[in-house]
Amino acid sequence: MIIVMNKDAQHNEIENVLMLIQKLGLEFSILKNENNTVILTQPSYDINSELFKSLPKVEYVVTLNEDYKLVYKNINNLETKIKVGDVVIGGNELTMIAGPCSIESKDQLFRIALHLKNSGVKIIRAGAFKFRTSPYSFQGLGYKGLELLKELKEETGLMVISEILDHHDLPEFEKVVDILQIGARNMHNINLLKAVGESSKPVLLKRSYSATLKEFLFSAEYILMGGNKNVILCERGIRTFSDYTRNTLDISIVPAIKQRSHLPVIVDPSHATGKRDLIIPVSLAAIAAGADGLMIEVHHTPELAYSDSEQAIRLEQFDDLINRAKKVAEAVGRKL
Amino acid sequence: MIIVMNKDAQHNEIENVLMLIQKLGLEFSILKNENNTVILTQPSYDINSELFKSLPKVEYVVTLNEDYKLVYKNINNLETKIKVGDVVIGGNELTMIAGPCSIESKDQLFRIALHLKNSGVKIIRAGAFKFRTSPYSFQGLGYKGLELLKELKEETGLMVISEILDHHDLPEFEKVVDILQIGARNMHNINLLKAVGESSKPVLLKRSYSATLKEFLFSAEYILMGGNKNVILCERGIRTFSDYTRNTLDISIVPAIKQRSHLPVIVDPSHATGKRDLIIPVSLAAIAAGADGLMIEVHHTPELAYSDSEQAIRLEQFDDLINRAKKVAEAVGRKL
Amino acid sequence: MIIVMNKDAQHNEIENVLMLIQKLGLEFSILKNENNTVILTQPSYDINSELFKSLPKVEYVVTLNEDYKLVYKNINNLETKIKVGDVVIGGNELTMIAGPCSIESKDQLFRIALHLKNSGVKIIRAGAFKFRTSPYSFQGLGYKGLELLKELKEETGLMVISEILDHHDLPEFEKVVDILQIGARNMHNINLLKAVGESSKPVLLKRSYSATLKEFLFSAEYILMGGNKNVILCERGIRTFSDYTRNTLDISIVPAIKQRSHLPVIVDPSHATGKRDLIIPVSLAAIAAGADGLMIEVHHTPELAYSDSEQAIRLEQFDDLINRAKKVAEAVGRKL
Amino acid sequence: MIIVMNKDAQHNEIENVLMLIQKLGLEFSILKNENNTVILTQPSYDINSELFKSLPKVEYVVTLNEDYKLVYKNINNLETKIKVGDVVIGGNELTMIAGPCSIESKDQLFRIALHLKNSGVKIIRAGAFKFRTSPYSFQGLGYKGLELLKELKEETGLMVISEILDHHDLPEFEKVVDILQIGARNMHNINLLKAVGESSKPVLLKRSYSATLKEFLFSAEYILMGGNKNVILCERGIRTFSDYTRNTLDISIVPAIKQRSHLPVIVDPSHATGKRDLIIPVSLAAIAAGADGLMIEVHHTPELAYSDSEQAIRLEQFDDLINRAKKVAEAVGRKL
Incomplete structure (x- = not known):
């Protein structure tokens, strides 16, 4: 997931998000500059992104699924015969x-x-x-x-x-x-x-x-x-x-x-x-x-x-x- | 089925159709006037109407299915409770x-x-x-x-x-x-x-x-x-x-x-x-x-x-x- | 747009992205930590996000459109009569x-x-x-x-x-x-x-x-x-x-x-x-x-x-x- | 259209159908045997077959349209170049x-x-x-x-x-x-x-x-x-x-x-x-x-x-x- 916080998000509102991430057992990474905060989490299958959307000052939540593993072409691009x-x-x-x-x-x-x-x-x-x-x-x-x-x-x-x-x-x-x-x-x-x-x-x-x-x-x-x-x-x-x-x-x-x-x-x-x-x-x-x-x-x-x-x-x-x-x-x- | 014969259909071509109907074990009824012949058969579930379409001088074949029996409203219109x-x-x-x-x-x-x-x-x-x-x-x-x-x-x-x-x-x-x-x-x-x-x-x-x-x-x-x-x-x-x-x-x-x-x-x-x-x-x-x-x-x-x-x-x-x-x-x- | 750079992205690859953003006349904001870089741009209607996807070391590009302006409910939620x-x-x-x-x-x-x-x-x-x-x-x-x-x-x-x-x-x-x-x-x-x-x-x-x-x-x-x-x-x-x-x-x-x-x-x-x-x-x-x-x-x-x-x-x-x-x-x- | 009358249809009910056909200006042909009556009419574009379905003792009405004339392959099967x-x-x-x-x-x-x-x-x-x-x-x-x-x-x-x-x-x-x-x-x-x-x-x-x-x-x-x-x-x-x-x-x-x-x-x-x-x-x-x-x-x-x-x-x-x-x-x- 990519969670983009609102520009006005306060410290405690960012903390809220991080607590939920930790509760769900996900690894994460925070990116900041003077105006914005974005939180990246590891890919996760069954996490409900709406959970985050409803937290205060969360602006967007984007889910990036990698869905199937075995069906996908593997790295060396071999085709199954x-x-x-x-x-x-x-x-x-x-x-x-x-x-x-x-x-x-x-x-x-x-x-x-x-x-x-x-x-x-x-x-x-x-x-x-x-x-x-x-x-x-x-x-x-x-x-x-x-x-x-x-x-x-x-x-x-x-x-x-x-x-x-x-x-x-x-x-x-x-x-x-x-x-x-x-x-x-x-x-x-x-x-x-x-x-x-x-x-x-x-x-x-x-x-x-x-x-x-x-x-x-x-x-x-x-x-x-x-x-x-x-x-x-x-x-x-x-x-x-x-x-x-x-x-x-x-x-x-x-x-x-x-x-x-x-x-x-x-x-x-x-x-x-x-x-x-x-x-x-x-x-x-x-x-x-x-x-x-x-x-x-x-x-x-x-x-x-x-x-x-x-x-x-x-x-x-x-x-x-x-x-x-x-x-x-x-x-x-x-x-x- | 309703089988409509072409106006030019000869006796033997009508016979052909009737033989196939009999081979399939269906009851039928023939309607005629000076120009046209139409054959009505009893309703039938699995008969393939294409079989008849390909016979010579058959103009149209119309299938009239009554598909489901038990699901349909019965005659006295009672609803299941x-x-x-x-x-x-x-x-x-x-x-x-x-x-x-x-x-x-x-x-x-x-x-x-x-x-x-x-x-x-x-x-x-x-x-x-x-x-x-x-x-x-x-x-x-x-x-x-x-x-x-x-x-x-x-x-x-x-x-x-x-x-x-x-x-x-x-x-x-x-x-x-x-x-x-x-x-x-x-x-x-x-x-x-x-x-x-x-x-x-x-x-x-x-x-x-x-x-x-x-x-x-x-x-x-x-x-x-x-x-x-x-x-x-x-x-x-x-x-x-x-x-x-x-x-x-x-x-x-x-x-x-x-x-x-x-x-x-x-x-x-x-x-x-x-x-x-x-x-x-x-x-x-x-x-x-x-x-x-x-x-x-x-x-x-x-x-x-x-x-x-x-x-x-x-x-x-x-x-x-x-x-x-x-x-x-x-x-x-x-x-x- | 949210542009997420790959963890291995080098300075010049990030520069590439920023140059394209500037060429397109968009305002932007960069967020970083020790591992990742994410670039946020202003919303934009006709920019083709694929343009960015094909740049080296760009991992994801997410577009956030607000499409219609006049049809949408206005802030005070009045309905048209x-x-x-x-x-x-x-x-x-x-x-x-x-x-x-x-x-x-x-x-x-x-x-x-x-x-x-x-x-x-x-x-x-x-x-x-x-x-x-x-x-x-x-x-x-x-x-x-x-x-x-x-x-x-x-x-x-x-x-x-x-x-x-x-x-x-x-x-x-x-x-x-x-x-x-x-x-x-x-x-x-x-x-x-x-x-x-x-x-x-x-x-x-x-x-x-x-x-x-x-x-x-x-x-x-x-x-x-x-x-x-x-x-x-x-x-x-x-x-x-x-x-x-x-x-x-x-x-x-x-x-x-x-x-x-x-x-x-x-x-x-x-x-x-x-x-x-x-x-x-x-x-x-x-x-x-x-x-x-x-x-x-x-x-x-x-x-x-x-x-x-x-x-x-x-x-x-x-x-x-x-x-x-x-x-x-x-x-x-x-x-x- | 093919209009199939119910077996119990009386003379006057068949007459009803014929009168409507005539009112609509269509040519027709009647086929009969001891049990059934079927009426065939000329093809017609805008006639509403429901009109006939609602008449007493009409069992089925089948419409046979030949819809497009100019687009269809002509008799000698020439393709347009x-x-x-x-x-x-x-x-x-x-x-x-x-x-x-x-x-x-x-x-x-x-x-x-x-x-x-x-x-x-x-x-x-x-x-x-x-x-x-x-x-x-x-x-x-x-x-x-x-x-x-x-x-x-x-x-x-x-x-x-x-x-x-x-x-x-x-x-x-x-x-x-x-x-x-x-x-x-x-x-x-x-x-x-x-x-x-x-x-x-x-x-x-x-x-x-x-x-x-x-x-x-x-x-x-x-x-x-x-x-x-x-x-x-x-x-x-x-x-x-x-x-x-x-x-x-x-x-x-x-x-x-x-x-x-x-x-x-x-x-x-x-x-x-x-x-x-x-x-x-x-x-x-x-x-x-x-x-x-x-x-x-x-x-x-x-x-x-x-x-x-x-x-x-x-x-x-x-x-x-x-x-x-x-x-x-x-x-x-x-x-x-």
């Missing part, structure tokens, strides 16, 4: 994660996954436990879905990422998935964040559609505090007044995170736009902005998908995306 | 819930609660488990806090409401609290919603600061589906671009909910505004708009509060609020 | 402004206005020049509408307020209207603000649906700078993600403005909600929150109105509103 | 518009413009009349600024774009500028839109930071209706809760406009982000998403700029941007 099998997330090569929104059946899962494998995808996304706004919507296959993911891995060698909704499911997830996904609506679920923070599996953390950049990084901090250093941040659109897309992709957050944090950032254009026809241009934009990868919803017959059918792209659109994304990746000095 | 001890929430008399944001110590809790009891409050709010954006902020006393609430009840006869963050804590909460509180960040925590839906305790459900009215009612529907009919809805402000308050109180939602649902609605002006000096006028506005009660953060020395100190009102401000609220309540035909 | 005929806006008595959205015909205008006169309304709102999003919508009667307003005044003794869209129409408006209305979409139209700032007519300034509180007060400042002290601020809802109302009424701004400014504040629940059935409860809330008046759209057959038909209340609803508003006004120590 | 001197906006080659936010002096304007000319820029942006939120901020050089632009053109052969705030300044602007700029705060200034709609100069229309896609296209429609076909749309960020950037760039609007309209779209990353360090990655993203060009604020000493100094990039940053943008343009099949 996350190894998942033979894939490195956060390095020069971009990571493409793709697959259906929900696992609907073995047939559907394998059909989509095998096509994607053929197109070069190594990590399949597929939801077993689904968050749905309406209790009357399809809620996912649950543990049955996890089993299908396990079969997929064994039969194809693909890796998988799937969303965990409850920290009590963690042991079951850890047996199957290669990356744990925390969904946007759970970005603030602290018990879940703490639980995956103690897991040995990498975590993909989606930004809540109403989270500020700071809140997003704080949620990552909760995970890192548990010892899990392998966190991938994922932008998936924010809620705004704009109504022609499902959400509004906040593209600037990609370079903004890169400036602040050592963690890799990927973009999910499917949830950001909610519109199949916008996925490709927005994906290219994400790569150009510096994203370390993409997460895309793909379905062989989107119109029949059990969930998010308006935003899943078709298999052949995915191949088109890959071809175009390679060129943009190269244009910004990356590989895909 | 929730009995908690000798308090009725949702009746003619307004309910005043007040207390500190966090339980900090026995002394703090009792001091505030006893003052409020004296002022006529019968239900004390006080957080034991706290959601905090930063992992470095005070996270609440946890189970120790629940114990203090139990002591408070035993020694004073007051009732208590406290926020539950994890459904695995439910048995412990049920031993102590009179109302379970679901916080704004957990409005989408389906496991938690389902768990409290099976509890015998009333539930106060806070609107997420980024939830639409429809999403808010859907979350309540999750609880009602479990059999728990005693849900109190709580508006606490939404996140907007406006920056002079912590959130923006969406005052219109009070009458808008009343028009749609039988559930009682209360307002939390503390989180909505985040500013002590705005609490009283906004509280009066909530009552005038038809709220069934208020939930207010109160502290004997807000500047020293461990959390939310800028929005807690002082004990004497609370008494002032009560006096003024009584008059406004009377002006709109209610009692406090 | 605006006389319009025998009405005083901003005093103890609330002001009710009502009328149709658009003037459609003499018959329509007189029919509504005479009913409202009978119900005690003294100031009629009615649009002659209409802003419409679509160029294909009804754009108002224009000058013909102003003539009808003039006839209305002459025949009934009522006063009128109407929106001006272009500063070149000011002379024609000044001949007719008692209050000039600046619409939400013109809150940033500086030429218009400057023009009405030189008028002798009071001005009702609507908040843009995307304006912060600060921007709203700055627009009022533009008017006051021209010499026109009679500005009425009008909250009419902001644009948010919430979708069950046309806009979201920001009710807290009523007391927030009262805390900062001496100008009267009224609320327009018609545009804020866009829903006929929400007007009455929201109007009562506005009064309870401390508004100095209301501006309400009324129509004898809203379904046939040329514009804003979903938000106009019926004549009999208006009378119901008046009766209920009187009671709430009294409950908060005001009169209607 | 706008010729400004030897530059074509909207073709395969991207257009780079750059320059200072405000004209501060001849020296400043020429220094920046000559550097940019050297870097291949052909159209210079520079504000003579500035919109400023605070009346105490620098408001631009006004007509003196226009004169400097004229000198710049004569001495360098560069073309210029500058913002017009008031339609009465149009003759003076037409003497100087090659493209008229309508700023975000004037997107709803209908008199200004109509005036430039009758000009022979191309118009760059910025999206208001609170405009939906539909409102943005409607404002362009106002211009096209006047006969001016040469409209360039410019996305420059929308106002959201997100607070680490000045606005939130709505990147998806680029392909979304391309799907709907034949008009070229450019992106202004300077206002969208408000942060110098985000300009380059966001510019590359805009090109990858399909933008037809960029408009960038550049200054030789941004820290000393009179306005928008935090978002202007340095001259050498601009050259870096050009080099990188060329590669991304090529990757998406365009040229720069």
Whole structure:
């Protein structure tokens, strides 16, 4: 804090301030000249600056927080690279994660996954436990879905990422998935964040559609505090007044995170736009902005998908995306 | 759904549509004249209207959902009245819930609660488990806090409401609290919603600061589906671009909910505004708009509060609020 | 500004900062102790603090702006009362402004206005020049509408307020209207603000649906700078993600403005909600929150109105509103 | 409109609906079977569907608007290409518009413009009349600024774009500028839109930071209706809760406009982000998403700029941007 005393502040009024500082256990330093007095204290997290504002003859109180510690770029500016099998997330090569929104059946899962494998995808996304706004919507296959993911891995060698909704499911997830996904609506679920923070599996953390950049990084901090250093941040659109897309992709957050944090950032254009026809241009934009990868919803017959059918792209659109994304990746000095 | 066929639609194109309808198991009805054909189907929750839009010669598809069933006002228009001890929430008399944001110590809790009891409050709010954006902020006393609430009840006869963050804590909460509180960040925590839906305790459900009215009612529907009919809805402000308050109180939602649902609605002006000096006028506005009660953060020395100190009102401000609220309540035909 | 130098700052680095301050013509004051140096400068409007941030060994730069001068409450805390005929806006008595959205015909205008006169309304709102999003919508009667307003005044003794869209129409408006209305979409139209700032007519300034509180007060400042002290601020809802109302009424701004400014504040629940059935409860809330008046759209057959038909209340609803508003006004120590 | 009658509707209730349709002068068509009646009417712009909803036994009324006519892609899918001197906006080659936010002096304007000319820029942006939120901020050089632009053109052969705030300044602007700029705060200034709609100069229309896609296209429609076909749309960020950037760039609007309209779209990353360090990655993203060009604020000493100094990039940053943008343009099949 910087506490600026009024010019008319008397000795006892300055003393008042110093007594409160001492009561709160803070170190401080006083600066004076013939007219003014300013008191600097050490940075402090939970001190309420209003406490000081209400003391007599205190003119301004300015708080200077250094909020997150582990998420921030460290001094030697190293970026975190996350190894998942033979894939490195956060390095020069971009990571493409793709697959259906929900696992609907073995047939559907394998059909989509095998096509994607053929197109070069190594990590399949597929939801077993689904968050749905309406209790009357399809809620996912649950543990049955996890089993299908396990079969997929064994039969194809693909890796998988799937969303965990409850920290009590963690042991079951850890047996199957290669990356744990925390969904946007759970970005603030602290018990879940703490639980995956103690897991040995990498975590993909989606930004809540109403989270500020700071809140997003704080949620990552909760995970890192548990010892899990392998966190991938994922932008998936924010809620705004704009109504022609499902959400509004906040593209600037990609370079903004890169400036602040050592963690890799990927973009999910499917949830950001909610519109199949916008996925490709927005994906290219994400790569150009510096994203370390993409997460895309793909379905062989989107119109029949059990969930998010308006935003899943078709298999052949995915191949088109890959071809175009390679060129943009190269244009910004990356590989895909 | 209403499916309007193009004027040029041929017999086989209409057949196509009907086959898909039958495949999906929907009842339907055809309307025709010399120029046009329109097909009406029964209402259906999870059918994807895009499926039909892509068929040849389909001009428009209009979906008519009736989304929530249990939350909606029933035919005889009865409003839900929730009995908690000798308090009725949702009746003619307004309910005043007040207390500190966090339980900090026995002394703090009792001091505030006893003052409020004296002022006529019968239900004390006080957080034991706290959601905090930063992992470095005070996270609440946890189970120790629940114990203090139990002591408070035993020694004073007051009732208590406290926020539950994890459904695995439910048995412990049920031993102590009179109302379970679901916080704004957990409005989408389906496991938690389902768990409290099976509890015998009333539930106060806070609107997420980024939830639409429809999403808010859907979350309540999750609880009602479990059999728990005693849900109190709580508006606490939404996140907007406006920056002079912590959130923006969406005052219109009070009458808008009343028009749609039988559930009682209360307002939390503390989180909505985040500013002590705005609490009283906004509280009066909530009552005038038809709220069934208020939930207010109160502290004997807000500047020293461990959390939310800028929005807690002082004990004497609370008494002032009560006096003024009584008059406004009377002006709109209610009692406090 | 407060400029805090790094502990390692050398004499010449401090000199650098002082030279820039002097170049910019600012007075300053230096505070020092054995470890730190802090430089305070006089408040300054257009100085770019980044200029200082980029100098070597400057640790923090804090700007302390006092932005608006004329809009702010003056030292003796007097509130502005605006006389319009025998009405005083901003005093103890609330002001009710009502009328149709658009003037459609003499018959329509007189029919509504005479009913409202009978119900005690003294100031009629009615649009002659209409802003419409679509160029294909009804754009108002224009000058013909102003003539009808003039006839209305002459025949009934009522006063009128109407929106001006272009500063070149000011002379024609000044001949007719008692209050000039600046619409939400013109809150940033500086030429218009400057023009009405030189008028002798009071001005009702609507908040843009995307304006912060600060921007709203700055627009009022533009008017006051021209010499026109009679500005009425009008909250009419902001644009948010919430979708069950046309806009979201920001009710807290009523007391927030009262805390900062001496100008009267009224609320327009018609545009804020866009829903006929929400007007009455929201109007009562506005009064309870401390508004100095209301501006309400009324129509004898809203379904046939040329514009804003979903938000106009019926004549009999208006009378119901008046009766209920009187009671709430009294409950908060005001009169209607 | 599609009007669906209730199953119990009697002959006279259907007649009621038809009479109203006829009164409104609409063509219609009736569809019936043994159970239901549906009435289809011709599309209609200003008919109030509520009018029908309130009639007895009307179950649903669905409106199907085709809102804008001139802005929409025409049947043969041609895109508008706008010729400004030897530059074509909207073709395969991207257009780079750059320059200072405000004209501060001849020296400043020429220094920046000559550097940019050297870097291949052909159209210079520079504000003579500035919109400023605070009346105490620098408001631009006004007509003196226009004169400097004229000198710049004569001495360098560069073309210029500058913002017009008031339609009465149009003759003076037409003497100087090659493209008229309508700023975000004037997107709803209908008199200004109509005036430039009758000009022979191309118009760059910025999206208001609170405009939906539909409102943005409607404002362009106002211009096209006047006969001016040469409209360039410019996305420059929308106002959201997100607070680490000045606005939130709505990147998806680029392909979304391309799907709907034949008009070229450019992106202004300077206002969208408000942060110098985000300009380059966001510019590359805009090109990858399909933008037809960029408009960038550049200054030789941004820290000393009179306005928008935090978002202007340095001259050498601009050259870096050009080099990188060329590669991304090529990757998406365009040229720069």
